[in-house]
Amino acid sequence: MTAAVETGLTTTIHGDRVSLLRVLGPAHVWALGVGIVLVGEFTGWNFSADKGGALAALIVCWIVGLLYTSVAMIDSEVTSTVAAAGGQYAQAKHIVGPLMAFNVALFLVFAYTMLEVSDAILLGDTIVAKAGVEGLTHNSFIAATIVVLAWLNYRGVLMTLNVNFVITAIAYVSIVILFFSVSPWTQGAVLKLNELVTPGNALPYGWIGVIAAFQFGIWYYLGIEGTTQAAEEVRSPARSLPYGTMAGMITLLIAAAMTWYVCASLMPWEYLGITYYPLWDAGKLTGSPLLENLLFIATLLAALASANGCINDAARAWFSLGRDRYLPSWFSAVHPKYRTPYRSILFLLPIALAFAFIADLNQAITFSILSGVLQYTFMSINIMMFRKKWPLGTIRRGYTHPFHPLPAIVLFCLCMVTFFAIFLGFGSQLIAMTVFYFLISLWFHFYRYRFVRRGDQFSMPWPKPQGY
Amino acid sequence: MARYTPPEQSKAGQVFDIAVVVVAIFVALWLPLKLGLAGAAKSIDPLDAKTWDALGQNATMASIWEKLGYTPETAHDIIQNRFHYIIDWPTLIIMAIVLIAYFVFLFRASDKEYREVINEKFDDK
Numbered sequence: 001m002t003a004a005v006e007t008g009l010t011t012t013i014h015g016d017r018v019s020l021l022r023v024l025g026p027a028h029v030w031a032l033g034v035g036i037v038l039v040g041e042f043t044g045w046n047f048s049a050d051k052g053g054a055l056a057a058l059i060v061c062w063i064v065g066l067l068y069t070s071v072a073m074i075d076s077e078v079t080s081t082v083a084a085a086g087g088q089y090a091q092a093k094h095i096v097g098p099l100m101a102f103n104v105a106l107f108l109v110f111a112y113t114m115l116e117v118s119d120a121i122l123l124g125d126t127i128v129a130k131a132g133v134e135g136l137t138h139n140s141f142i143a144a145t146i147v148v149l150a151w152l153n154y155r156g157v158l159m160t161l162n163v164n165f166v167i168t169a170i171a172y173v174s175i176v177i178l179f180f181s182v183s184p185w186t187q188g189a190v191l192k193l194n195e196l197v198t199p200g201n202a203l204p205y206g207w208i209g210v211i212a213a214f215q216f217g218i219w220y221y222l223g224i225e226g227t228t229q230a231a232e233e234v235r236s237p238a239r240s241l242p243y244g245t246m247a248g249m250i251t252l253l254i255a256a257a258m259t260w261y262v263c264a265s266l267m268p269w270e271y272l273g274i275t276y277y278p279l280w281d282a283g284k285l286t287g288s289p290l291l292e293n294l295l296f297i298a299t300l301l302a303a304l305a306s307a308n309g310c311i312n313d314a315a316r317a318w319f320s321l322g323r324d325r326y327l328p329s330w331f332s333a334v335h336p337k338y339r340t341p342y343r344s345i346l347f348l349l350p351i352a353l354a355f356a357f358i359a360d361l362n363q364a365i366t367f368s369i370l371s372g373v374l375q376y377t378f379m380s381i382n383i384m385m386f387r388k389k390w391p392l393g394t395i396r397r398g399y400t401h402p403f404h405p406l407p408a409i410v411l412f413c414l415c416m417v418t419f420f421a422i423f424l425g426f427g428s429q430l431i432a433m434t435v436f437y438f439l440i441s442l443w444f445h446f447y448r449y450r451f452v453r454r455g456d457q458f459s460m461p462w463p464k465p466q467g468y
Numbered sequence: 469m470a471r472y473t474p475p476e477q478s479k480a481g482q483v484f485d486i487a488v489v490v491v492a493i494f495v496a497l498w499l500p501l502k503l504g505l506a507g508a509a510k511s512i513d514p515l516d517a518k519t520w521d522a523l524g525q526n527a528t529m530a531s532i533w534e535k536l537g538y539t540p541e542t543a544h545d546i547i548q549n550r551f552h553y554i555i556d557w558p559t560l561i562i563m564a565i566v567l568i569a570y571f572v573f574l575f576r577a578s579d580k581e582y583r584e585v586i587n588e589k590f591d592d593k
Contacts, residue, residue: 051551097578098585110493195528208553268529270547271536285535325474327489328482351493359501367497377571423563424553425509429500431563436496438570440489445577448485454472455588464590468583 021339023158024234029227029244031165035305036223041259042302044219050273052209054264055202060217067414068221070407072249074383076242079228080398083237086320087228095386102444105317107375112314114368117356119307120145142356150349153311156338167301174298179258191265214421218369220256229313238398318344325452380412389465513548523547
């Protein structure tokens with residue numbers, strides 16, 4: 001181990017010797033973003049049907065799609081300009097301030113670690129359900145998934161995201177194959193939407209159910225903003241990040257629409273709302289063993305791709321905290337051979353394992369969603385501050401998103417609706433988590449921040465922000 | 469502006485700080501589970517007559533339930549397990565106050581720290 005690594009001096013951004021490798025292209029960015037999110041089509045989105053009915057699940061699919069389109073537009077502009085590992089953390093550090101950056105990094109670590117936990121639980125439960133062996137539990141499958149993927153991440157980002165690209169593509173193609181196999185242009189043969197979603201049951205709870213459905217509607221797309229974590233490892237951030245993120249978002253909107261249409265046309269909303277495997281069940285209900293097995297394998301691959309991307313992203317957010325001394329700099333070490341933030345990867349491993357064994361799928365998803373929505377609320381305010389402090393033309397932007405400030409306003413309003421939706425089901429958890437963030441912020445502001453160098457945190461070659 | 473030099477933190481201090489963060493994470497995520505605060509308010513609205521018709525299922529729905537391995541008796545608890553959306557205003561107000569207070573503190577304290585960063589970064593030049 002080099003002395004530089006041991007002292008936590010790790011990255012070229014801060015003028016050090018061992019850095020993360022710039023080896024990724026737009027396809028890897030797509031694989032990271034879509035890989036994390038696509039599992040949401042295989043489980044999670046359907047709980048929105050439970051909260052509001054099948055039509056509510058479709059309405060939130062579109063409206064939350066709008067929320068995430070705003071996220072992708074805003075993120076593409078800011079990240080193509082602030083190209084550093086940590087993504088939204090680095091954005092907050094340069095635009096809002098250190099305490100906000102600390103909180104945003106925690107949002108990221110929580111959102112991705114709990115999403116990883118959800119993925120591992122899904123994978124274990126799916127295998128157990130398929131095996132149908134009495135006494136078989138999901139524990140060993142969960143542990144193996146988390147440990148093996150952590151090892152893959154430890155060994156290098158290029159291999160990690162090459163694997164993600166392949167398995168994400170297979171899982172995505174399986175949705176397309178399912179869609180075209182059930183003759184989507186004809187009703188009555190296989191699909192029976194008119195008989196399953198009727199005027200009497202489309203919105204069983206009325207419009208309050210639609211609002212409540214926002215909570216799990218987030219799951220259609222949660223994690224697409226994770227593309228920004230690769231900012232320091234892509235060859236051309238200004239090109240790859242906007243291209244990969246927007247392509248990912250388009251891909252997901254298509255997948256979400258196909259998934260809803262097929263699933264809502266094959267099963268009653270009461271069952272759709274509680275199953276852990278909506279697409280696998282859809283495959284079974286077509287009566288085709290080939291489709292059933294394809295969707296079973298695709299469910300496993302989607303869970304693997306998501307957990308893989310989550311480990312990648314959570315570790316980079318934690319690594320960034322160490323690099324700026326927001327947490328002990330021990331975490332900022334980069335592996336001298338594999339060039340990965342290996343200590344952060346290893347540190348988060350037992351935390352993920354612990355929660356995989358104490359939380360159930362529904363709760364893990366909710367924890368992840370809560371942190372995600374807190375982060376999106378920050379993003380809507382962050383872009384306003386970014387444009388105010390550095391108006392167009394004052395710094396070079398890799399991408400400038402159109403219609404500003406409309407996407408920020410839409411994002412903020414939809415976040416408020418989602419907070420209300422979470423209140424309708426998980427209000428106590430929202431309060432508990434916000435109190436946690438509040439207390440940990442006090443700890444950071446009044447104690448931990450003394451160990452942080454002030455001016456060194458601002459590493460972008462920009463002019464002084466306006467108003468300062 | 470004088471350049472701020474942070475104190476060197478001892479190894480024991482670093483380990484303690486890591487422990488604080490880990491314990492805080494576990495308490496925040498685990499406590500609601502332990503106290504039974506996690507989870508949405510759903511309850512079963514029982515029906516006396518457990519038939520597909522009474523459960524509001526038409527012939528197509530009933531055939532799918534049966535394909536999935538359910539009978540009206542076994543599907544009853546799934547179909548009748550409903551949310552009861554009641555807005556608890558005191559809790560909603562507490563949630564709003566906590567969220568607003570959190571974000572206000574976050575932005576104000578961040579701005580104070582940010583001014584130090586900008587002053588040191590740009591006044592050095």
